[in-house]
Amino acid sequence: MEVKIQLHDTMQRKKRPFEPIDPENVRMYVCGPTVYDRAHLGNARPVVVFDVLYRLLRHVYGADHVTYVRNFTDVDDKINATALARKEAGAGGTLEELVHQRSDETIGWYLNDMRALGALDPDEMPRATEFIEPMVAMIEDLIAKGHAYEAEGHVLFAVESYKEYGRLSGRSVDDMIAGARVEVAPYKKNPMDFVLWKPSTDDLPGWDSPWGRGRPGWHIECSAMSHELLGATFDIHGGGNDLQFPHHENEIAQSKCAHPDAGFANYWLHNEMLQVEGKKMSKSLGNFFTVHDLLEQGVPGEVIRFVFLGTHYRKPMDWTEEKAVDAENRLHGFVELIAQYGDVDDAMKLRPEQAIIDALADDLNTHAALECLKKMNGSDDANALARNLIFLGFFSEEALSARVSTYRNGVDSLRRIAQKLHDARQRAMKSKDFSEVDRMKHILSLANVSVRMSKDHVDLRPEIDFDPAKLEGL
């Protein structure tokens, strides 16, 4: 069945039909993290949102016909600061090596955390430091075309040279000057001009350039990397709406001025913020917790994903304990139904539900997609449910199979244990010695099994983090 995707385009401020430039190669670029520390939960929201879009595009155009690029910004003062601190604390290696080490380590954490949330790795994950040459070439080109100028070892983009500056965020240059925290510097011709290249001190990472040893500004990184990997015009550019201005505005100015005949990105998608009591979760406000913290506390990745997808990506949302508990119960119920009535291998022969595809195709209406899942609650629905849980990224096929068989094995042994507990209880009623019953109940609670006992019945139910290994000794 043909699927008509509609996406909300920030540039045109409306939902519009998605028409790829080349259905054989649909191209999407999403701004990735600056890799100086662990990702907080807010940083994970764009990852999950654009993963859903990636999965939808792969479904519609074919997995081999979508190219998803998400960069790593590994040129940054905060990475340098960590490396410097390590060097001062006696770590071996040059500063550049320590900087690289810090980025590597952070990237490793990031990928592990995002995979735990069911996010597929993008096709390309360029690191800014591997694309310095095209950045320098782009800056040279911008100078040659009269859009940038050199001043005191810096190269600045001349905002006045690009008449459409401000179109994405809908602001005039005057408003931006009035409202923004623009850095005033003596070498800027206009306070809105932004840095394409800046000098590096000898003790910090830097690269040779026509303007001396230095490093690129943040915005030029994305313009150069997207151009190298996706071309001068591609389909979708995404990121959080905190990046609309100045980052995306500046990317557009650079890319459109360097390639005046190209369109840069045809659709601009922005996710709203994950908030804490009405404020953006952010490092600078200090109101954050990391994805790693949550996972360590035992909140499974699929639960985090389920909570995220419960709110439309263009609405702000809070993380609450209540939502997490609700998601956990739902997912537990799903796995239980599949374990009782389904078969994951058979499920994979099915196609994802059309109603779910249609919901996602309507500007990623993930809330509606989850409502469809919730309706799949009959024994006949078990395989369809499994197929759609995998499609939506809550589980890989392997993970769901493992979950299902753990559940089934657990249920088998619980049947035996229930009988044993029943007998122990009968004996205890006579002897008034409940120590064996208490011992068994304690082990069951460690294994996350809920115990309900009535006079002549013992009911044992595995909870979502049921751990059959802990049943040893019963």
Ligand SMILES: Nc1ncnc2c1ncn2[C@@H]1O[C@H](COP(=O)(O)OP(=O)(O)OP(=O)(O)O)[C@@H](O)[C@H]1O
């Ligand atoms: N609270 C949030 N909710 C949703 N997305 C967010 C939030 N905070 C950051 N992002 C997104 O995370 C991605 C990575 O951003 P970046 O590396 O600049 O974050 P950061 O500088 O570590 O975070 P912060 O904004 O907390 O300082 C961007 O797409 C950004 O829009």
Ligand SMILES: [Zn+2]
């Ligand atoms: Zn970017």
